[in-house]
Amino acid sequence: MFRTEICDILGIRYPIILGGMLWIGKADLVAAVSDAGGLGLLGAGGMPIEEIVEELKKVKKKTDKPFGVNIPLVRPDSDEMIQAALDNGASVIATSSGSPKKFTRMIQDQGGKVIHVVANVTFAKKSEDAGVDIIAAEGYEAGGHNGHDEITTMALIPQVSSAVKIPVIAAGGIADGRGFVAALALGAKGVQMGTRFLITHEASAHDNYKAAVINLPDNGTCITGRSTVGPTRAVKNKLTGMIVEAEHKGAKPEELFEMIGEGRSAKACVEGDCEEGSLYCGQIGGHIKELKSAGEVIVEMISEAGSIVKSLQNLV
Amino acid sequence: MFRTEICDILGIRYPIILGGMLWIGKADLVAAVSDAGGLGLLGAGGMPIEEIVEELKKVKKKTDKPFGVNIPLVRPDSDEMIQAALDNGASVIATSSGSPKKFTRMIQDQGGKVIHVVANVTFAKKSEDAGVDIIAAEGYEAGGHNGHDEITTMALIPQVSSAVKIPVIAAGGIADGRGFVAALALGAKGVQMGTRFLITHEASAHDNYKAAVINLPDNGTCITGRSTVGPTRAVKNKLTGMIVEAEHKGAKPEELFEMIGEGRSAKACVEGDCEEGSLYCGQIGGHIKELKSAGEVIVEMISEAGSIVKSLQNLV
Numbered sequence: 108m109f110r111t112e113i114c115d116i117l118g119i120r121y122p123i124i125l126g127g128m129l130w131i132g133k134a135d136l137v138a139a140v141s142d143a144g145g146l147g148l149l150g151a152g153g154m155p156i157e158e159i160v161e162e163l164k165k166v167k168k169k170t171d172k173p174f175g176v177n178i179p180l181v182r183p184d185s186d187e188m189i190q191a192a193l194d195n196g197a198s199v200i201a202t203s204s205g206s207p208k209k210f211t212r213m214i215q216d217q218g219g220k221v222i223h224v225v226a227n228v229t230f231a232k233k234s235e236d237a238g239v240d241i242i243a244a245e246g247y248e249a250g251g252h253n254g255h256d257e258i259t260t261m262a263l264i265p266q267v268s269s270a271v272k273i274p275v276i277a278a279g280g281i282a283d284g285r286g287f288v289a290a291l292a293l294g295a296k297g298v299q300m301g302t303r304f305l306i307t308h309e310a311s312a313h314d315n316y317k318a319a320v321i322n323l324p325d326n327g328t329c330i331t332g333r334s335t336v337g338p339t340r341a342v343k344n345k346l347t348g349m350i351v352e353a354e355h356k357g358a359k360p361e362e363l364f365e366m367i368g369e370g371r372s373a374k375a376c377v378e379g380d381c382e383e384g385s386l387y388c389g390q391i392g393g394h395i396k397e398l399k400s401a402g403e404v405i406v407e408m409i410s411e412a413g414s415i416v417k418s419l420q421n422l423v
Numbered sequence: 424m425f426r427t428e429i430c431d432i433l434g435i436r437y438p439i440i441l442g443g444m445l446w447i448g449k450a451d452l453v454a455a456v457s458d459a460g461g462l463g464l465l466g467a468g469g470m471p472i473e474e475i476v477e478e479l480k481k482v483k484k485k486t487d488k489p490f491g492v493n494i495p496l497v498r499p500d501s502d503e504m505i506q507a508a509l510d511n512g513a514s515v516i517a518t519s520s521g522s523p524k525k526f527t528r529m530i531q532d533q534g535g536k537v538i539h540v541v542a543n544v545t546f547a548k549k550s551e552d553a554g555v556d557i558i559a560a561e562g563y564e565a566g567g568h569n570g571h572d573e574i575t576t577m578a579l580i581p582q583v584s585s586a587v588k589i590p591v592i593a594a595g596g597i598a599d600g601r602g603f604v605a606a607l608a609l610g611a612k613g614v615q616m617g618t619r620f621l622i623t624h625e626a627s628a629h630d631n632y633k634a635a636v637i638n639l640p641d642n643g644t645c646i647t648g649r650s651t652v653g654p655t656r657a658v659k660n661k662l663t664g665m666i667v668e669a670e671h672k673g674a675k676p677e678e679l680f681e682m683i684g685e686g687r688s689a690k691a692c693v694e695g696d697c698e699e700g701s702l703y704c705g706q707i708g709g710h711i712k713e714l715k716s717a718g719e720v721i722v723e724m725i726s727e728a729g730s731i732v733k734s735l736q737n738l739v
Contacts, residue, residue, distance in 0.1 A: 108738070108739055109738045109739065110738065111738070227641050227642055228641040229640075229641075246575065246577065247563065247564075247573075247575060248563075248574075248575040248577055248578045256641070256642035257563075257642075257645075257646075258564075258641055258642060258706055259562065259563060259575040259576065259577060259595075259596055259706060260575065260577045261562065261575060261577050261595065261596030261597070261602065261605065261707070262641070262705070262706035262707045262709070262710065263641070264601075265598075265599065265601050265602065265710050266641045266709055266710045267641075269710070279575075279577065280575055280577030280578045281577070282581075283581065285580075285581050285608055285610055286577065286581065286609070288605075288608035288735065289577065289604075289605035289606075289608040289609050290605075291735060291738070292601055292604035292605040292608055292731050292735065293601045293602070293605050294601055324544070324545075325544040325545075325572070325574055325578070325579070325582045325583075326543055326572035326573075326574060329573075330573075334671075355650075357673070389578070390574055390575060390578035391577070391578045391581075393544075393578070393582055394578065394581050394582045394585070412739075413739050415608050416732075416735045416736060416738070416739050417739070419604065419607060419608065419732045420732060422424070422607070422732070423424055423425065423728075423729050423732050423733070
């Protein structure tokens with residue numbers, strides 16, 4: 108069911124990827140997604156190298172399926188992170204926030220596969236030129252760090268998949284079988300999901316965080332940092348209100364950085380502070396009403412997608 | 424092919440609706456879309472009643488298929504507009520920017536059908552309660568006037584179609600068979616398109632306007648008026664640059680209104696001034712590369728959609 112070239116490239120059963128999520132996508136979730144036939148990506152963004160190694164060792168104990176690591180290339184030690192990931196069993200490196208030229212060859216020379224995350228056509232073409240294996244094209248509705256161009260998944264996927272020859276994964280706005288089939292129809296060969304996997308038993312986020320997303324209305328997220336510290340989508344709360352107000356008053360990036368300070372994600376994920384913490388979340392959070400296991404999410408998505416394709420068949 | 428309940432309700436062959444576009448969607452385009460099996464909607468927003476009557480008379484001469492009129496309820500004479508539309512052969516009234524309670528009964532009592540345009544779940548439910556026949560749910564990627572909640576089509580359609588029982592049409596980000604199938608997969612029973620029909624021979628926009636959209640990159644549109652005069656999506660040009668700069672400097676709504684002045688749409692649509700005129704356009708404009716007839720757009724969409732469903736079938 109739904110076997111695409113993504114499955115062949117990554118050696119997985121279903122073309123469903125866990126988006127890298129700092130503090131949330133740790134060993135339990137990575138292993139659960141991979142074990143259910145998708146591809147788990149460790150959200151290694153803020154982890155010291157030793158923690159990456161430790162988490163990957165845990166993953167290997169839990170599953171013998173392929174898994175990967177998400178590495179934001181803004182980290183000055185990203186080369187060491189990548190090497191540590193490859194040395195500890197990761198067969199896929201998902202790179203973001205930086206040039207795909209820098210490490211693609213190094214990863215592939217060691218047998219690893221490269222997924223590069225982009226938010227527009229220009230960077231998709233650059234990634235293809237750099238030789239990456241797969242492009243993850245992420246729309247404006249996605250949670251967390253976001254592109255400046257604000258191109259939505261619906262508009263982005265047809266344009267990116269028409270512009271490149273390598274397979275494209277759709278990210279942003281996908282949480283069930285409907286989004287999965289829609290992504291395939293738009294030209295993607297698979298999907299990447301963050302928010303849906305955040306609302307699973309295996310995700311390391313605090314229960315308060317998960318509850319906030321389960322109770323989210325359709326308009327419960329917002330973008331902050333648009334013209335200052337970089338666009339980020341999160342659940343609307345006291346913190347986003349403070350940032351919006353400061354931006355409205357013309358705060359400079361350095362003032363905002365100081366005001367926001369460090370550790371806002373940990374505040375949400377670890378302490379469960381849903382007002383002063385940063386609750387990264389995609390718009391599709393409004394559609395997610397049930398906490399499940401990651402395996403259930405995948406099985407139900409595939410089954411729902413199968414039914415949708417059958418009902419589309421009845422229309423032709 | 425692709426016959427849904429939208430077709431039964433509106434008496435049309437394909438569930439493809441022409442979004443109402445001021446200065447662009449006049450008799451030629453309305454008749455062409457209806458004649459090809461979709462539903463043409465006259466973009467009556469800025470028209471005096473006499474012009475509406477005149478345009479509808481022209482439509483009737485060109486086709487015997489059903490057609491409708493788009494009426495923004497902010498117009499103080501919207502009741503007269505609606506009556507004129509119904510008296511002159513329109514069988515569908517698409518209402519927007521106002522309460523669906525006000526005119527739904529009046530339209531239905533005269534045998535007309537009501538489509539109400541919304542951009543979030545709350546207004547979708549209110550529209551259903553008001554008794555409208557169909558909801559058009561429009562995402563953030565759409566051109567022209569836009570919702571404050573910024574919910575994208577990918578996130579909006581599953582949420583709206585889960586929240587109401589009446590059929591939902593997806594609008595925003597759709598320009599070909601891919602978008603059409605994606606919309607159906609997400610839970611919509613049809614699509615509404617503006618930008619794709621703008622790039623047709625029958626659209627009344629100036630050739631310069633059409634050329635600007637054909638040459639548009641993926642990130643060629645922007646939203647202005649977000650926190651001032653109301654969000655609107657248009658092609659980035661000198662005018663949007665001026666507005667963005669003024670907003671950045673903290674201009675008040677009345678200052679912006681004065682700066683923008685009247686007639687910016689006419690400047691683009693009639694005079695072909697692509698720098699000082701307002702070129703409403705959706706993000707999917709970046710994906711539209713060819714001027715076609717409206718009939719070709721519909722025939723090719725349906726044919727492409729058929730092929731996509733077949734290829735999805737091969738995956739299950």
